[in-house]
Amino acid sequence: MSGRLQGKRIILTGGVANIGKEAAKAFVREGARVVIGDLNEKAGAAVAAELGQAAHFIAVDVTKEESVRNLIEKGAAWLGGLDVLVQNAGLQHSGKVTDFDAARWDALFAVNARAHFFGAKHAVPHLRKAGKGSIVNTASLAGQRGGPGMTAYSASKGAVIAFGTALAMELARDNIRVNTICPGWVDTPFNQPAIDFMGGRGTQEEVVRQIVPLGRQAVPTEIAPLFVYLASDESSYMTAQALTVDGGVYN
Ligand SMILES: NC(=O)c1ccc[n+]([C@@H]2O[C@H](COP(=O)([O-])OP(=O)(O)OC[C@H]3O[C@@H](n4cnc5c(N)ncnc54)[C@H](O)[C@@H]3O)[C@@H](O)[C@H]2O)c1
Numbered sequence: 001m002s003g004r005l006q007g008k009r010i011i012l013t014g015g016v017a018n019i020g021k022e023a024a025k026a027f028v029r030e031g032a033r034v035v036i037g038d039l040n041e042k043a044g045a046a047v048a049a050e051l052g053q054a055a056h057f058i059a060v061d062v063t064k065e066e067s068v069r070n071l072i073e074k075g076a077a078w079l080g081g082l083d084v085l086v087q088n089a090g091l092q093h094s095g096k097v098t099d100f101d102a103a104r105w106d107a108l109f110a111v112n113a114r115a116h117f118f119g120a121k122h123a124v125p126h127l128r129k130a131g132k133g134s135i136v137n138t139a140s141l142a143g144q145r146g147g148p149g150m151t152a153y154s155a156s157k158g159a160v161i162a163f164g165t166a167l168a169m170e171l172a173r174d175n176i177r178v179n180t181i182c183p184g185w186v187d188t189p190f191n192q193p194a195i196d197f198m199g200g201r202g203t204q205e206e207v208v209r210q211i212v213p214l215g216r217q218a219v220p221t222e223i224a225p226l227f228v229y230l231a232s233d234e235s236s237y238m239t240a241q242a243l244t245v246d247g248g249v250y251n
Contacts, residue, residue, distance in 0.1 A: 004232050006031035009079035009130075011072060013062055013119065014089030016043035018188035019138070022220040023086065023227040028054045030228055035075035037062075038089065062089045062115035063107075072122040082126035084231045087119045088138040092190055094149040094197035105152045112156035116163055120178075124171065132175035136230045137164050141184040141246045149197040157182075161242045168240035177239035179230045184246025185217040213248030 010027050014020040015036035027034045028051050037060035038044045044057035056078050060071040076082045091111040093104045116137050127133030142150050143157030161180050168178035185191070185208055195204045208217055226245055229235050244250045 003031040004228060004234065008032040008083045008231060009076075009081050010084040010086060010231060011035045011037065011075040011079070011082060011123065012086040012088060013037045013060060013071070013115070014087075014138070016040050016047045016057075018190065019183065019186060019220045019223050020088040021047055022224040023088065024051060024055065026224040026228050027231065028052070030232070032084075032231070033079055035071070035078055037071040037075065062087075062118065063110040065118045065121075068115065068118040069122045072119070072126065076123075076126045081130055082123060082133070083130050084134045084136065085119055085123040085127070086136045086138075086227060086231065087116050089115060090138060090140075090190070092153055092193050094153065094193040096149060097151045100152055108152045108156045109159070112153070113159040113163070116160055120167055124174075124176065127171075127176045128174055133177070134231055134235070135164075135167065135171075135176065135178045136227060137178070137180045139164075139180045139182050139242065141182050141244060141250055144182055144242070144244065144250050149194065153194075164242065165240045172239060177230075177235070179235070179238060179240070180242040181223065181226050181230070182242050182244040182246070182250070183218065183223050184244070184249050185212065186223060187217040187219055211249060212246070213251075216247065218245065218247065 010032050015024040016038040024034050033054045035056050037058050041059045048055045048057035058071050058074055061067045137160050139160040140157040142154045143161045164178050164180040198204045
């Protein structure tokens, strides 16, 4: 264990699979204790068991403020305080703007955008108590660059980026940093709606070969180091940034 996060107390949403799970594993490997919050209780129990005593699972629905408050309060109690909040829970729907309906639009915004407000609102008092802190939000390359079928998803992720920069200004003098991670294509089942919209896996792989300078999708372990960096004191002079990890698309 190299201990880049030794002693850090972290709450992470959306941490039971893929990008979030790899972040949770990296946090524990680097010496942190982690409370994982997710809607998926079965996978959450399994991940907590896999990670051992440094990890604890609390069921949460990030679309509900009371549920997020419960995660932060119980999580901070289990951890004995809070140093880092990572908001990674996300949802994807794809579809042409003319086919989209208000319910799917609202569902995306509830998970991808509004939840970040709930998390920050309830975590900031704990971070202030700690004297400093880091908030890391997961947005997407889709919040920086558009694509067909992605209006709702892109808008929700663009909101996360804007929320993060404004929050960073509000919290800077509390020594609480706020940064946003914008992954490009990461090969997880999360992208199935986009893949279906594009006409199947074959077409999507061809698009990736054409538009991604590195010529391939990422795997979740390639995103995890950025979470570690932003959670750690190594990034102590970095705030209000949206960091893109996308194989070179956004340039
Ligand atoms: N996979 C990609 O290509 C990609 C690219 C850019 C950004 N992202 C973002 O990365 C994050 C993780 O994506 P992933 O690919 O690992 O997908 P994933 O589906 O494995 O992770 C999303 C997690 O969020 C949880 N979640 C969804 N709704 C919730 C709710 N209401 N309350 C609590 N938890 C909820 C899910 O249970 C799941 O564990 C998401 O925010 C996604 O938008 C993914």
